[in-house]
Amino acid sequence: MELIRPSGNSGKFYPAQANEIQQMIATWNEILDKNIPQKELLKYHAKAIVSPHAGYVYSGFTANYAHRILGHRRPKRIIVAGPSHHVYVRGISAGYFDAYETPMGMLKGDKAYLKTMSQYFNFTFEEQAHLVEHSTETQFPFIKHYNPEAKIIELIYGNTDYLDLADIFEYILRDPDNALVISTDLSHFHPQKDAHDLDNYCLVAFEYKNLELSLEKCEACGKLGLTGIIKTATDLYLDTHVLDYRTSGDITGDTTSVVGYMSGVVY
Numbered sequence: 001m002e003l004i005r006p007s008g009n010s011g012k013f014y015p016a017q018a019n020e021i022q023q024m025i026a027t028w029n030e031i032l033d034k035n036i037p038q039k040e041l042l043k044y045h046a047k048a049i050v051s052p053h054a055g056y057v058y059s060g061f062t063a064n065y066a067h068r069i070l071g072h073r074r075p076k077r078i079i080v081a082g083p084s085h086h087v088y089v090r091g092i093s094a095g096y097f098d099a100y101e102t103p104m105g106m107l108k109g110d111k112a113y114l115k116t117m118s119q120y121f122n123f124t125f126e127e128q129a130h131l132v133e134h135s136t137e138t139q140f141p142f143i144k145h146y147n148p149e150a151k152i153i154e155l156i157y158g159n160t161d162y163l164d165l166a167d168i169f170e171y172i173l174r175d176p177d178n179a180l181v182i183s184t185d186l187s188h189f190h191p192q193k194d195a196h197d198l199d200n201y202c203l204v205a206f207e208y209k210n211l212e213l214s215l216e217k218c219e220a221c222g223k224l225g226l227t228g229i230i231k232t233a234t235d236l237y238l239d240t241h242v243l244d245y246r247t248s249g250d251i252t253g254d255t256t257s258v259v260g261y262m263s264g265v266v267y
Contacts, residue, residue, distance in 0.1 A: 071146025082135030082183030089158025165228030184222025186260030
C-alpha cells in the first residue's frame with residue numbers, strides 16, 4: 001500500500017485549484033520578465049534555492065523567482081528542507097512517502113534514495129509533522145509546475161544543529177542529480193523599517209556566505225536551514241546570490257507589523 005503525503009494546506013496557503021495556481025505563476029512571470037535586472041539569472045545552474053513559505057499572495061512572487069531558475073536546470077531529485085511549525089521534532093524527520101499530493105497532480109517520492117541516505121544520517125519519521133507542515137508543502141506546487149518529473153524527499157527539522165543540516169546538504173549536493181530547496185521566512189511582526197534592518201543581516205549573510213552574521217544577527221524561522229546552506233556553499237566553493245526581498249507590508253500596505261521574505265540561488 002502506497003503512503004501518500006496529502007496536501008493538507010491546499011486552499012489555505014495556496015489555491016486548491018490547479019488553474020488558479022497556474023494563473024498566479026503566469027502573472028508573476030510576466031512581472032518578472034518585464035522587471036528582472038539581469039535576465040541571465042534565469043539560466044543559472046542552480047544547485048540549491050532558498051524560498052519563502054508564506055501564503056502565495058504574500059510571498060509567491062519571491063518563491064516563484066527561485067523555482068523558475070531551478071526549473072531551468074531540471075534536476076532528477078529535489079530535497080525540500082524546512083522547519084517544523086506545528087509538531088515538536090527531535091532532530092530531522094524524513095518523509096518516507098511514495099508520493100506527494102499537489103493540486104496539479106502527484107509528485108513522486110524517492111524512498112529508495114532516502115533509505116540510502118538513512119545509512120549515513122539519523123533520520124526519524126514523525127508522520128504527523130509532515131501532514132501539517134506548510135514550510136515544505138508550499139514548495140511542492142512550484143516543483144510540480146517547473147520540475148514535474150523530479151522525485152522529491154521532504155526533510156522537516158526541529159531540535160537540531162545547523163552543522164547537522166550542513167552535513168546532509170553537502171551529501172545531497174555532491175550528487176549531480178540532486179537539488180535542494182531551503183524553505184525559510186525572515187523576521188516576524190516588526191515595523192517595516194525594523195524588519196528591513198533585521199532582514200538585511202540575513203541577506204548579507206547569504207550573499208557573502210557570512211556564517212557569523214547568520215548565526216548571531218539573522219532572524220528567520222528557517223535560520224538553521226539558511227545557515228546550513230551557507231556553510232555548505234562555503235565548503236563546496238559554490239556561489240550564492242539573493243534574488244528577491246520584500247515584506248508582507250509591501251503587499252498589504254500595512255507596515256506596522258510585517259513578515260520578511262527572501263529568495264536566493266546557490267550555483
